[in-house]
Amino acid sequence: MNWLTDVNERARQRIEEISRLPVYRDRHLTLLTDLYQLTMMYGHFREGRHEERVVFDLFYRQNPCGNGYAITAGLEQVVWYLYNLRFSDADLAYLRSLNMFSDEFLQYLKNFTFHGDVYAIPEGTVVFPNEPLLRVEGPIVEVQLIESAILSFINHQSLIATKARRIVEAARTNDGHEDNPVIEMGLRRAQNVDASVFGARAAIIGGCVSTSNLMAAESYHLPVAGTQGHSWIQSFPSELEAFEAYASAFPDDTVLLVDTYDVLRSGVPNAIRVGLRLKEEGHTLKGIRIDSGDLAYLSKRARKMLDAAGLTETKIIASSDLDEYTIRDLVTQGAEIDSWGVGTNLITSIDCPALGCVYKLVAQEVNHVLEPRIKVSENPSKITNPGRKKVLRLYVDDHAVADLIALVDETYDPSEPLELFDPIHTYKRKVIQNYRVEELLVPVFQGGTLVYELPELPEIQARVEVQVEYFGSEIRRHLKPHGYHVDLSQPLWDLKQKLLHQWRGRRVAQSK
Missing domain, CATH: 3.20.140.10 (nicotinate phosphoribosyltransferase)
Structure with missing residues (x-):
């Protein structure tokens, strides 16, 4: 063979x-x-x-x-x-x-x-x-x-994938690290089944860490994430009973939705009660999720309450119509949010649908x-x-400096200087040397x-x-953003002008 x-x-x-x-x-x-x-x-x-x-x-x-x-x-x-x-x-x-x-x-x-x-x-x-x-x-x-x-x-x-990348980078605004993960949660708002599954796949490519979509998770062996909805909380006589029942079912994976009634007066205090019981039994309250209200203010207050109760390991997850702009603003405001659940605005790329x-x-x-x-x-x-064309990416000192669209039979010697020019404003030119080429x-x-x-x-x-x-x-x-240079080779530019x-x-x- x-x-x-x-x-x-x-x-x-x-x-x-x-x-x-x-x-x-x-x-x-x-x-x-x-x-x-x-x-x-x-x-x-x-x-x-x-x-x-x-x-x-x-x-x-x-x-x-x-x-x-x-x-x-x-x-x-x-x-x-x-x-x-x-x-x-x-x-x-x-x-x-x-x-x-x-x-x-x-x-x-x-x-x-x-x-x-x-x-x-x-x-x-x-x-x-x-x-x-x-x-x-x-x-x-x-x-x-x-x-x-x-x-x-x-x-x-x-x-x-591009929209997801914007959202993921917004979540890393302060330090650029990957400790502020984004969860894709858009199934119910996607335009159809394929848009939800392949959209979840694309979101993972863009940098999301998990999805709520079970079919996408099964198909692509993805981490799957989910808590409970407000209907779960409402279906019990009290919020505390709803939390207790969920924690009993998932003692090692308990994330509690705390905004059904009142985040600071009811949701977080009840979550703390459950968290302390879990701690006594050798478990940890994994997180709380806030899905409405002023996420910066609420998360800061919730963090203080959790820490004061000794639940320092409990994470705060935020959702509620998030996009890259809202997330970036919340991060710069010092919101105490550990991860982000993003649905509609990601899975539909709501500001640019095509x-x-x-x-x-x-x-x-x-x-x-x-x-x-x-x-x-x-x-x-x-x-x-x-x-027939190829696309060459040109690097200097391991930094991408320009892409060159060239005819397939063109060859370039990186040891020789290469003059690049703007294909529209051809007077704009620059010469690069000692470059690396990637096709x-x-x-x-x-x-x-x-x-x-x-x-x-x-x-x-x-x-x-x-x-x-x-x-x-x-x-x-x-x-x-600053425009990246995508230039035409001289032979391709000449061919275009000839035609x-x-x-x-x-x-x-x-x-x-």
């Missing part, structure tokens, strides 16, 4: 393992696409062009939530989807019922599998606008079909040669970068064969922690 075969086998075993997870088991998503993907496929098939090779880039144009960067996520879903992409008999029967497609085309779809190449930036990587997060190459009908599904996967999870990834044709086969393609727009930000896009599928071994979730989360340290605090700040010049020439000729 040669090295590549061994890699392929490990990759296959890993995706088969993932396919058995509850969130994937017995699922079939081939028709998770828009109708116009099938109509375009059919049109290409009728014209005999369906085997022509094309190249598409998947990228986004603007960082979400006013952030200085994004965290890429969702590649696992993409890989699982492509690996299992087949038209079932039920799929074909439905397409036939639309009376839009010929029997010959439906027969072609019966034997359909993905034969293309996919290059992707690994999950958990810090990324920036206009960089290809995925580059997909293959027959046009295959590459066209998958557009909507892979956009959905990457858009959603990258958005939630990342806006797009999927654009950048090259097409003509007479067996791939020719670059460009999309032109009145909006300069929507003019695409043509050709971000890695092969995932080659000729339809999976060659990338998907990492475990803890590996992806650890990658985020390493990645963000390469970037300065001015890029990572939440309000008005724009040709387009202008054709437009002038057509107007005569």
Whole structure:
């Protein structure tokens, strides 16, 4: 068995393992696409062009939530989807019922599998606008079909991972340490089941330590967290009896919700009574949770009361419509909060509900040669970068200084000075020397064969922690972050100008 075969086998075993997870088991998503993907496929098939090779880039144009960067996520879903992409008999029967497609085309779809190449930036990587997060190459009908599904996967999870990262960093405002953990608690507010499970996964990638979502926890072997709701407290004759009953059921994992009636006059005093009984029996009151009111004031008072009673090990958990701004303010106000339960504002990315990834044709086969393609727009930000490209991250003294989008056949010698320039304001230039180059896009599928071994979730989360340290605090700040340099190589910039010049020439000729 040669090295590549061994890699392929490990990759296959890993995706088969993932396919058995509850969130994937017995699922079939081939028709998770828009109708116009099938109509375009059919049109290409009728014209005999369906085997022509094309190249598409998947990228986004603007960082979400006013952030200085994004965290890429969702590649696992993409890989699982492509690996299992087949038209079932039920799929074909439905397409036939639309009376839009010929029997010959439906027969072609019966034997359909993905034969293309996919290059992707690994999950958990810090990324920036206009960089290809995925580059997909293959027959046009295959590459066209998958557009909507892979956009959905990457858009959603990258958005939630980025939002989670903002919230996690806000919880570390004072010292940057990881002793102020964030718990994902958004299941009931997520837009649907998949948004809750994959959103929880993305939140863990962004830095959350646990989830309240049992399906997500089972699927991804995550720590699961939860206490009780106000209805539990209300269902007993008194708050104290509710606390006692819960502590009896979970003596080594008791967290008590103290704001059902009155945090300081009732909730905390009753929690202390229970905590002291647990202490006498050799247990510890793990924590109290405050879900309403002035969290800074209440947590400070509660901390004093707990400490005075000798319950110094009891933690204070806060919830109540938290986001990065509220958490950061509470931390800077000295709130005595040990961990944060964040739901709605995280799982929905409430202030930025869509990342806006797009999927654009950048090259097409003509007479067996791939020719670059460009999309032109009145909006300069929507003019695409043509050709087969790679993304290079440039480091000086182990600090990321710029990303360079370049054509795939370009080479760079780090021992030689490299001049970078702004692709819009080209007079803005700088020269770097003695730099290190990291190529971000890695092969995932080659000729339809999976060659990338998907990492475990803890590996992806650890990658985020390493990645963000390469970037300065001015890029990572939440309000008005400094813009990171994403430049085009000189050959790519020249190619783009050449195609724009040709387009202008054709437009002038057509107007005569």
